[in-house]
Structures are given as structure tokens and as C-alpha cells.
Amino acid sequence: MFFSRVALFAGLASYAYAQTSTTCDPLNTTCPADPALGTEHTWNFNTTLDETIWNMTTGTYKYDDTGAQFSLTGEGQSTLLSSNFYIFFGVVESHVKMAKGGGLVSSVVLESDDLDEVDWEWVGYNTSEVQSNFFGKGNDTTFDRGGTHYVPNADTEFHNYTTYWDQERLQWWIDGNMVRELLYDDKGTLGGKNYPQTPCRVKFSLWPAGQKSAAQGTIEWAGGLVDWDKAPFTMTLGALRVKDFHSGKEYTYSDHTGSFDSIKVADGNSTVLTELNKAPAKSLSEKWDDLGQGAHIGVYCGAAGAGVLGIAAFLIFCLRQRRKGRLENALDNNQYAENRTEMQNSQNDWKQSEWKGSEFRNGGYRQVSN
Secondary structure, eight states: OHHHHHHHHHTOHHHHHHHSOOSSOTTTSOOOOEEBOOSEEEEEOSSOOOTTTEEEEESOEEEETTEEEEEEOSTTOOEEEEESSBBSSEEEEEEEEOOOSTTEEEEEEEEETTOOEEEEEEETTOTTEEEEEEESTTOOSOOOOOEEEEOTTTTTSOEEEEEEEOSSEEEEEETTEEEEEEETTSTTSTTTTTSOOSOEEEEEEEEEOOOTTSOHHHHHHHTSSOOGGGOOEEEEEEEEEEEESSOSSEEEESSSSOOGGGEEEEOSOOHHHHHHTSOOOOOHHHHHHHSOHHHHHHHHHHHHHHHHHHHHHHHHHHHHHHHHHHHHHHHHHHHHHHHHHHHHHHHHHHHHHHHHTEEEETTEEEEOOO
């Protein structure tokens, strides 16, 4: 991307490098094969991302019913989501809300290991325009390849930004209308050499171009310095459809030319396709339905047996408690009887003592001292 590259040379390497970088340049060395998508698939980013398919390279994301939200809340932050798969020509249909705010850049990028590149970019201060661009083999010696296209309310409304890409033409579409077309040997492609033509990852990013360390021209293009007091700034990715024009397992550079006819397609299912075809985890009701009739009967019988044993255990417990209650009651009654007898005996002894210590005088009793 033109302006991210300018930022790279102007001191924003930490942001730009994450977007326009390669871990192995096949123009100079032999690199590992690129895992293919090898199919067509639509993602709705209103749930947790599958980390076997997507890699949150920098920053974090949140999601809600509308999609994945990539936000910046303070200086020094950037976000980049990258696919773990590559497509070798194809269609990328992204439903996006750009991030609003001077100094910010939202982007959707196709990028290859040898730095072929196709871009959509939104500059945060302009919410009614999107820019298109392309690069071949990382060649950024000229910056006259970009285009600008009207799109209303790009920050508050989802729009469909579609890239159609094959070996002969590259097209940018907005909401079903083609806004730009580039042919293989058009001006700026250097006879096709700068035409993007090698397997690409799909990337989404939000990054701050308006930094104090950036070149003045970059800051002006981005709409000034980012005002972090207005944070958070959020770019939202809703639905995404990606179609790979080749079906295979992986893509390999057979030489160092970087031409499309040097790319070899290995037969077989890609790891991404295998992941996409995995059956979702079954619910308990689905697991129950998978059991045969005999298993159902066995479960019912087992449950019934367990129920009978439970009832029997409960009855035994109740009987034991009843017996225990009777025994305790009997013991209490015996103790009460013993206490009553002991009290009665004490009373009798006292009366006998009183009786023996008295004598009858004049028709009555008087106390006689011993």
C-alpha cells in the first residue's frame, strides 16, 4: 500500500511492516508451499474466529451481531487480521464499515509472499470515499496507480467491497457496481511485471498513519494527527465471501520469476477445506438420536433400575429412621418413668420421715424434738 510504505520510510515501520511484509521471499530463495483455500466459503464474523483459519497478527478484536470489531484506544496500537490460507486468483467480497477519525487508515488487502498487492483503503477523515490500489513485487517507485471512489456513509453503513482478480484483469466493485478495472498489460503494470499474479493472503487492518513520527505529507494525507481523546476508533468487518479460482492443497513457486505460470498447484484437499468440512460438535439431543433402538432401551432399563434402587434405598432409610425414632422414644419414656419413680420414692421417704417425727396431742399433731 502506497501510504503505508511512505510511512515505513518515514518512521512508521512498526505499523507498515506488519501489513507489507514477507517471512520468505520466493524471488530470492526457495520457500515453503502456501496452504490453499481451494474452495469458496462465506464467513460471518459475529462469533469467535477459527484460529486454524485466521490469525490476529497484531491487536485484538471483539464481536457482536454485526461482525468483528477492530478498535484502537490509544497511541502505539494497530490491528491486523490475516488469513492462514492463500488464494491463487479469485473473488474477495468484504462487507465493511470504516473507522472514522483523522489520521486513521482502514484497509482490506490481498498480499503475496513476493509482495504482489491489491488494496482497498479508507482514510478516516473522509467517510464518503474509498481508495483502490495495486502493487507488483513490492515496487513502490511510483505512486500514480491509485484510484478514488465515492461511497456514502462508509463509517455508519456496511457496503460491499468486492475484488475480482484473475490472470488477465483486476476489478474493484462497490455494492455490485464496477468502479475500476485494470488489465494485465495496462499502464502502470510495466508490461505485466507489476501486475499482481501470485497466491495471496487476505488481510484486514486498522492502523494510525497520523503519528508525530510520520512524514508531513503522510500526516496531511491521513487528515492530521490522530486525536486519541476521541478514541476508541473502530473498523467493523461483517460478512466475507472468498472464492479461490484453483482447487488444490497448496501453491508452490517453481522458480524465482514471480510469474503466474511459475506457480504449481498440488492436488488434494487443503487443510482449510478439511477444517471447514468438519462436522460441528453435536448437541446432546443429536447424540441421543444417533444411538440405536437397542441402546435407547438399555438406557431406559438402566434408568428404571437406578430409579428402583433409589426408591428402595429411600424406603430402607425411612424404615431405619422410623425404628430409630421408636427406640429413642422408648428410651425417653423409660428415662421418664425412672425419673418419675425416683421422684415418687423421694416424696415417700420424706413423708415417712415427717410422720415418724410427730405425735398426736389433743386431737392434733405437734412436732416432737428428738
